[in-house]
Amino acid sequence: MAGGSAIRGSRVGAGPMGEAERGDTAPRLYVSYFCSNQHETRPAFSADVQAPETWDCPRCGLPANLDQENPPPPPKITPYKTHLAYVKERRSDKEAEAILTEALEALQARRAAGEVIY
CATH class of the missing domain: 1.20.5 (Single alpha-helices involved in coiled-coils or other helix-helix interfaces)
Incomplete structure (x- = not known):
């Protein structure tokens, strides 16, 4: 047995981290946003703040809003002019x-x- 360490992969102070050591988690509010590519994004916000009306979709980058039936249209991109x-x-x-x-x-x-x- 080379190395001589009986307990591998641990360090001083290592142990299970639970609610007792970290404290209570803040209350969260999960809000669903929908983009025009039918992606759903559910970011977590603090329960005591107002969630924004729009959010950028992390998958495609298009704007997303709270209405699944009427997501915002993609922004109009003007072509590069010479x-x-x-x-x-x-x-x-x-x-x-x-x-x-x-x-x-x-x-x-x-x-x-x-x-x-x-």
Whole structure:
């Protein structure tokens, strides 16, 4: 028998932890929340607080509420817009054509003057 420890896996002060040593547990209130994917979430709250109306579903991340028949709809996600999409919102095609023509004329003038342009 190597090691010489007769009681394996224990330490000083180890023993069963029960209500006597930890004290009484606080009264809990379990509330059911339902998301649009039919997930039910039951978080525990202290009995003396008001439970919130909405809760985020830990499975899918969608909002959930207390009404099983009418869960909140998923939030509308707007797609990512590119820089060009934002520019097209601000400028008409006619304005874009004028800006492009102006930029090309300036570039041609610089090349005609012998300026090195990369």
